[in-house]
Amino acid sequence: MERAVEQPIKRLSTHDHNWQQSCQSVRERNTMMYNNELMADCHFLVGRPPRVERIPAHKYVLATGSSVFFAMFYGSLADHDENAKDVEIPEVEPVAFLNLLKYLYCDVVEPEPDSVLATLYVAKKYMVPHLARQCVQFLETSLTCKNACVLLSQSRLFEEPELMNRCWEVIDAQAEEALASEGFTEMDYDSLEMVLGRETLNVKEISLFQAAVRWAEVECSRREIANTSGNKRKVLGKALQLIRIPSMKLDEFADSAAQSGILTLQETNDVFLYFTAQNKPDVPFVQNPRRGLQPQRCRRFLSSAYRSNQWRYRGRCDSIQFSVDKRIFVAGFGLYGSSNGAAEYKATIELKRNGVQLGQTKTKFYADGSSSTFAVYFENPIQVDPEAFNTASVILDGMELSYFGQEGIAELMVGNVNFQFQCSSDSTNGTGVQGGQIPELIFYC
Known part of the structure; x- marks a missing residue:
């Protein structure tokens, strides 16, 4: 999410007679009024005891940014008593209400992981759609398997x-x-x-x-x-x-x-x-397994080949870098195996971004001696976010002579996902964009 760089907000009093001279724009002048008692004509008691905050505000600013505030202060049901009581909103968290005011006064959107849901709630409550959209975008970019279930509930709410x-x-x-x-x-x-x-x-x-x-x-x-x-x-x-x-x-x-x-x-x-039992009783549960997601494969070579003594493993690393334009979940790699008859391989597959390991699996797979690819999976699919380059690597231990890919493609579309490939400095066995190992990325989207 794009965030504005905010300068420290100066707190004013009625003794600061010339503060307007240092503020050239309406935004700067409004910013000076944010969470400030100076000229405040309404107050809010926000939160539940013992964490209730009394927050000052200015009706004009609130009413120009929210139809709810306009109805509250200038509509037919508005209370025009200058000695009106503070507005109590116990169901709203103070930090979220301050985020709302910061947007209305300063045009600044600064949701944080701990307060973004509460900010989305208050944006919806007071009908401030742009702030709500920014909160949703923040949630989408911070979405992971750790918070997806609770965000599912909130997105329904x-x-x-x-x-x-x-x-x-x-x-x-x-x-x-x-x-x-x-x-x-x-x-x-x-x-x-x-x-x-x-x-x-x-x-x-x-x-x-x-x-x-x-x-x-x-x-x-x-x-x-x-x-x-x-x-x-x-x-x-x-x-x-x-x-x-x-x-x-x-x-x-x-x-x-x-x-x-x-x-x-x-x-x-x-x-x-x-x-x-052969005669199975009726049970009150669905009997068929779930269909699950069907994996897709990004095939980055147009053909494969074998030439005597051209491609060997010897425990060296084959790597390729790739980026995508949409979030995907990498389930594993399709790999080439032995070109000299059936063989079993020990494989260490790894996925990294900016040098940080996202996942690694050590396993075995059996190659039947054909030029087919053989799927090797991570323990769990790994989320890969768009734009940045990721490094896919494999180290194989087994029959040295292998098939290899050729006529590599630097950019291709698989479904609605755009893949781009580039060579990796981690590759010590010859794999690159034009040829080598890791012919397939197996993924969900």
């Missing part, structure tokens, strides 16, 4: 469909991490139902069940009731049936869900029979 869509993109792609976040337990019940019923979540069903149990435990605390299995079942209500328990693995069900106390004895027995 504030009726912000674009922000809601951005939240779903993160929750779908990084569901395992989003469901494990503290923000998941802070969701309202309707949002919980939406998540549990989501077809496109990339998540293990056992992870969804465990997350729902954690939500229920916190909900019991919010309602000030005992944290018993029966109460957890009660607060989950119909949302429990949205968890696709029959699509769990048998050992996952036996070791977790079956012993949680959340399910009835009849449900537990029926699910065990569903897993093991």
Whole structure:
């Protein structure tokens, strides 16, 4: 978000007779009046005890920036008594109200992570749409798997469909991490139902069940009731049936869900029979696995080749830099394997931005000796934000002779995402834009 550089605001008194001479613009003069008792003709008592602040303001400035303030001070219901009482707004946080005034007086938008939701609330309350848009943009740029669930609830509350869509993109792609976040337990019940019923979540069903149990435990605390299995079942209500328990693995069900106390004895027995019996009983849960997101592949070479002794690994690093114009979630890389028959490889894949590691996975994959690519995945998809360049790297240990890519493309579109590639100084094995390893980026968007 673009932020104005704010100079320290001078506090004035009636003894400062010539302060206007140093302020050349209307904005500068209004800025001098921000949160200032000088000529203040209204006051607000903001917040709840013991953190109530009395904040001075000027009716004219407020009314020219907000139709709500105009109605309050100059509409048919306005109180024209000069000795009118302070306006009490206990449901608004003082820092958020000051952010609103700073925008109205100074044309400055400065939401911070800790206050942006409260600022969005007050911008909506007093119908200041530009400030609200700036708050939403700030939330979109700061959106991660850690806060996506709680922002989903807030975007529904504030009726912000674009922000809601951005939240779903993160929750779908990084569901395992989003469901494990503290923000998941802070969701309202309707949002919980939406998540549990989501077809496109990339998540293990056992992870969804465990997350729902954690939500229920916190909900019991919010309602000030005992944290018993029966109460957890009660607060989950119909949302429990949205968890696709029959699509769990048998050992996952036996070791977790079956012993949680959340399910009835009849449900537990029926699910065990569903897993093991030839004649499967009816169960009150959706049986089909979730579809999840379908990964896309950015293929950066037009062809692959093999020439004797031309491409070897020997534990060296193959790297390429790339940027995108939209937020994506990198799930893994497609890699070339042995050109000399079937072979197993140890692979270390890594993603970095500005030298900071975003994710790393050490694993194995089997190459069948063909020129096909072989997918190697990170433990969880990694969020990649637009514009800045990121470094994709791999170190392979296995059969040295390999296929390699050629006729590389420096810029290409995959769906609605634009990819740009450039050589990386981390590459010590010859991979670059025109040829080499890491032929594919596997991603969600």
